[in-house]
Amino acid sequence: xxxxxxxxxxxxxxxxxxxxxxxxxxxxxxxxxxxxxxxxxxxxxxxxxxxxxxxxxxxxxxxxxxxxxxxxxxxxxxxxxxxxxxxxxxxxxxxxxxxxxxxxxxxxxxxxxxxxxxxxxxxxxxxxxxxxxxxxxxxxxxxxxxxxxxxxxxxxxxxxxxxxxxxxxxxxxxxxxxxxxxxxxxxxxxxxxxxxxxxxxxxxxxxxxxxxxxxxxxxxxxxxxxxxxxxxxxxxxxxxxxxxxxxxxxxxxxxxxxxxxxxxxxxxxxxxxxxxxxxxxxxxxxxxxxxxxxxxxxxxxxxxxxxxxxxxxxxxxxxxxxxxxxxxxxxxxxxxxxxxxxxxxxxxxxxxxxxxxxxxxxxxxxxxxxxxxxxxxxxxxxxxxxxxxxxxxxxxxxxxxxxxxxxxxxxxxxxxxxxxxxxxxxxxxxxx
Amino acid sequence: xxxxxxxxxxxxxxxxxxxxxxxxxxxxxxxxxxxxxxxxxxxxxxxxxxxxxxxxxxxxxxxxxxxxxxxxxxxxxxxxxxxxxxxxxxxxxxxxxxxxxxxxxxxxxxxxxxxxxxxxxxxxxxxxxxxxxxxxxxxxxxxxxxxxxxxxxxxxxxxxxxxxxxxxxxxxxxxxxxxxxxxxxxxxxxxxxxxxxxxxxxxxxxxxxxxxxxxxxxxxxxxxxxxxxxxxxxxxxxxxxxxxxxxxxxxxxxxxxxxxxxxxxxxxxxxxxxxxxxxxxxxxxxxxxxxxxxxxxxxxxxxxxxxxxxxxxxxxxxxxxxxxxxxxxxxxxxxxxxxxxxxxxxxxxxxxxxxxxxxxxxxxxxxxxxxxxxxxxxxxxxxxxxxxxxxxxxxxxxxxxxxxxxxxxxxxxxxxxxxxxxxxxxxxxxxx
Numbered sequence: 001x002x003x004x005x006x007x008x009x010x011x012x013x014x015x016x017x018x019x020x021x022x023x024x025x026x027x028x029x030x031x032x033x034x035x036x037x038x039x040x041x042x043x044x045x046x047x048x049x050x051x052x053x054x055x056x057x058x059x060x061x062x063x064x065x066x067x068x069x070x071x072x073x074x075x076x077x078x079x080x081x082x083x084x085x086x087x088x089x090x091x092x093x094x095x096x097x098x099x100x101x102x103x104x105x106x107x108x109x110x111x112x113x114x115x116x117x118x119x120x121x122x123x124x125x126x127x128x129x130x131x132x133x134x135x136x137x138x139x140x141x142x143x144x145x146x147x148x149x150x151x152x153x154x155x156x157x158x159x160x161x162x163x164x165x166x167x168x169x170x171x172x173x174x175x176x177x178x179x180x181x182x183x184x185x186x187x188x189x190x191x192x193x194x195x196x197x198x199x200x201x202x203x204x205x206x207x208x209x210x211x212x213x214x215x216x217x218x219x220x221x222x223x224x225x226x227x228x229x230x231x232x233x234x235x236x237x238x239x240x241x242x243x244x245x246x247x248x249x250x251x252x253x254x255x256x257x258x259x260x261x262x263x264x265x266x267x268x269x270x271x272x273x274x275x276x277x278x279x280x281x282x283x284x285x286x287x288x289x290x291x292x293x294x295x296x297x298x299x300x301x302x303x304x305x306x307x308x309x310x311x312x313x314x315x316x317x318x319x320x321x322x323x324x325x326x327x328x329x330x331x332x333x334x335x336x337x338x339x340x341x342x343x344x345x346x347x348x349x350x351x352x353x354x355x356x357x358x359x360x361x362x363x364x365x366x367x368x369x370x371x372x373x374x375x376x377x378x379x380x381x382x383x384x385x386x387x388x389x390x391x392x393x394x395x396x397x398x399x400x401x402x403x404x405x406x407x408x409x410x411x412x413x414x415x416x417x418x419x420x421x422x423x424x425x426x427x428x429x430x431x432x
Numbered sequence: 433x434x435x436x437x438x439x440x441x442x443x444x445x446x447x448x449x450x451x452x453x454x455x456x457x458x459x460x461x462x463x464x465x466x467x468x469x470x471x472x473x474x475x476x477x478x479x480x481x482x483x484x485x486x487x488x489x490x491x492x493x494x495x496x497x498x499x500x501x502x503x504x505x506x507x508x509x510x511x512x513x514x515x516x517x518x519x520x521x522x523x524x525x526x527x528x529x530x531x532x533x534x535x536x537x538x539x540x541x542x543x544x545x546x547x548x549x550x551x552x553x554x555x556x557x558x559x560x561x562x563x564x565x566x567x568x569x570x571x572x573x574x575x576x577x578x579x580x581x582x583x584x585x586x587x588x589x590x591x592x593x594x595x596x597x598x599x600x601x602x603x604x605x606x607x608x609x610x611x612x613x614x615x616x617x618x619x620x621x622x623x624x625x626x627x628x629x630x631x632x633x634x635x636x637x638x639x640x641x642x643x644x645x646x647x648x649x650x651x652x653x654x655x656x657x658x659x660x661x662x663x664x665x666x667x668x669x670x671x672x673x674x675x676x677x678x679x680x681x682x683x684x685x686x687x688x689x690x691x692x693x694x695x696x697x698x699x700x701x702x703x704x705x706x707x708x709x710x711x712x713x714x715x716x717x718x719x720x721x722x723x724x725x726x727x728x729x730x731x732x733x734x735x736x737x738x739x740x741x742x743x744x745x746x747x748x749x750x751x752x753x754x755x756x757x758x759x760x761x762x763x764x765x766x767x768x769x770x771x772x773x774x775x776x777x778x779x780x781x782x783x784x785x786x787x788x789x790x791x792x793x794x795x796x797x798x799x800x801x802x803x804x805x806x807x808x809x810x811x812x813x814x815x816x817x818x819x820x821x822x823x824x825x826x827x828x829x830x831x832x833x834x835x836x837x838x839x840x841x842x843x844x845x846x847x848x849x850x851x852x853x854x855x856x857x858x859x860x861x862x863x864x
Contacts, residue, residue, distance in 0.1 A: 017642075019643060023761070144608075144611065147609040147610070155605075171585065172605060173586050175608060176575045176607060177576050209667065210449070210451045210452075212451075212664045214664070235670070238667070238671070239670070242671075246677065247755070249678065250681070250748050251747070252751055257756050257761050257766070261777050261780065264773065265781050268748050271748065275740060275741060276737065276789065278740075279736060283736060283737055287733045300731075300735070302715060304739055304852075305715055307740075308707060308714075309707060309711065312703065316700050316703065319679060319681075330689065333459050333460070334460070334689070337461060341692075357708065360712065416736070
């Protein structure tokens with residue numbers, strides 16, 4: 001690449017899947033990215049744009065000459081175009097919309113009319129449907145006659161009533177394996193679900209995952225067929241949601257490897273602010289016990305162990321709780337059982353670490369009472385961490401706050417404050 | 433349910449999807465679960481077993497009368513049976529294998545011969561294939577003639593050479609829309625990937641996600657077609673891997689809501705042991721500075737803030753790094769750029785919180801020098817946390833250790849030790 005050997009580069013890129021080209025573009029720096037794009041000359045595969053990380057799309061679109069861009073987006077399916085342009089700035093959006101054929105442009109603009117992150121944004125409008133009274137033969141003839149306008153990938157023929165309301169669907173496998181004279185209604189699948197066009201995409205992904213759907217018809221308020229969502233779209237959503245959950249649990253906002261330093265620092269700042277506030281709260285607790293610390297400095301030495309153990313135990317149980325809530329496995333019906341189980345598990349590990357830390361403290365400082373103090377603090381703190389780690393996410397969920405985002409700081413605050421208070425409080429009572 | 437109204441319950445369960453029945457069984461306690469199962473009487477849907485959490489399968493299988501169980505598993509596809517029995521104990525495995533028809537039993541036993549978590553375990557052996565020289569018409573006639581033995585779901589016809597080596601595949605959509613006289617070889621998809629039977633399932637899932645595959649042929653070492661993996665299997669794997677990643681990052685082993693208290697406590701214990709060791713290491717650092725703490729107790733009050741901020745900043749950058757490694761977005765070619773970016777972002781936030789904590793400390797304790805000490809400690813600790821958070825996962829990956837599992841304790845140790853050492857070290861120099 002460095003040598004500027006554009007012919008060889010073009011030949012190399014030719015062999016790569018668009019997703020791999022996108023990955024390649026994401027990994028080089030901005031100047032190199034520009035070089036590669038310009039070397040490509042007149043041809044640029046629209047799918048590379050779709051595969052690109054959102055943060056980079058604007059940059060790449062700005063690099064491309066308008067006519068190359070127009071050519072690139074014209075080959076995309078309507079759902080990919082929607083996905084591509086929904087996060088772009090107004091002028092870039094316009095440029096791409098102008099490049100589309102009229103019918104596609106209308107389709108894309110209608111899709112953009114649906115709420116963000118709804119089924120309407122996710123679906124493709126190219127649908128393969130057939131009226132109820134058709135036979136297999138009629139359906140096959142229809143498909144052969146409209147070969148050009150069929151979507152690239154489709155897995156079912158959706159059977160609709162005269163009002164274009166879906167009544168079921170037939171898998172292509174059954175269609176192929178049945179005689180021409182068989183009626184479509186005889187081949188309908190047992191399980192059939194329609195998706196309302198305004199349903200949030202997270203629920204769409206849940207349904208695909210739970211019911212092993214491959215594709216599902218999308219209907220408007222009147223029950224009329226308006227599009228279809230396929231499993232690859234659902235898989236994408238699932239992937240993004242998981243990513244988001246992991247990052248949220250760690251207090252990182254939407255961040256990608258292609259963001260610049262300022263964006264990164266700014267994205268992480270709010271969580272650190274929350275954390276500094278909770279840490280100061282914990283310090284205020286410590287400040288109440290300055291007297292005992294001044295007399296027995298060993299307490300200052302051991303104190304962080306209590307906080308650290310509480311924080312980790314809390315994170316364990318909150319992560320399990322957040323995941324169980326996200327997968328709808330933790331509900332009102334098993335809530336109390338799960339909380340009781342967490343409390344008992346916390347108590348068990350509390351006793352275990354009470355023994356371990358008690359022995360360590362006695363050996364280290366030679367004072368049995370310090371061992372007793374840290375042992376008691378361990379039991380209470382680990383139990384509080386386990387219970388807090390499950391109760392706080394459940395409460396947040398009830399209050400309609402995303403538990404993945406907000407549980408961390410609350411749980412840490414609880415474990416820190418309980419930990420310091422119990423440890424230093426017991427120390428004051430026992431040692432002074 | 434409580435009333436034991438078994439007829440109504442049966443009617444209710446009838447309407448539910450197997451996945452929902454499994455969820456229901458997971459949410460009630462063991463006694464209730466048994467009641468529901470026994471009420472079902474002679475009929476039990478094998479798919480419910482497939483959908484059930486792994487921890488519960490043994491229990492449920494033990495509840496079911498052998499003949500009901502045999503009936504239930506006979507309807508499953510071979511890949512589902514493999515998934516069902518691979519984690520069972522020997523006697524239960526035998527019982528299920530005995531219930532299968534001979535051909536299915538052989539298929540399942542062959543699959544179990546492949547390594548755990550390999551493509552061979554994941555694939556279904558029911559394959560729809562056609563020789564290269566066939567036309568669309570011949571293929572359709574063949575499918576119609578073998579209607580009974582076709583898999584429930586298939587999306588491609590795999591075209592093979594005379595040695596049964598896949599040369600490409602044709603989507604059912606294209607097959608349906610083309611004239612009977614067209615040759616299959618004229619309809620082959622551009623992108624076509626085969627999966628080696630020994631490939632780890634995580635790489636299979638990655639390929640499905642990256643290349644938007646719907647199904648992919650699995651081949652043995654000789655390149656011969658031995659099975660096919662479909663997207664729903666890949667989606668499952670992806671889902672499990674994500675779950676595992678999230679739990680591992682929090683130091684929770686494989687844990688499910690159905691585990692009992694002892695299993696849970698035992699599963700979380702090892703991580704807490706690692707944490708207690710690292711916490712003690714940090715305390716040893718503090719112990720070196722007992723003298724300065726005894727003289728200025730304010731240091732003991734502020735100390736946990738430094739550790740807490742370092743821990744959180746470290747977790748942020750390590751989570752981003754672990755995700756980027758898992759999605760193969762962080763590679764040797766962009767490593768240095770990403771590390772530099774993390775260091776700068778850490779420095780920026782370090783300065784921000786140096787100002788914030790410096791001001792807070794001066795106001796709180798009225799001593800300007802304490803403000804200076806904590807400000808300097810913030811800069812160094814946040815920068816160390818950002819760099820440690822990215823360098824440690826990269827090193828672990830190089831050493832073939834799963835960064836999701838092991839990064840946490842290392843990063844916390846680094847931030848704690850650096851934080852305490854810098855804060856108390858500077859305090860000793862400046863204040864004593």
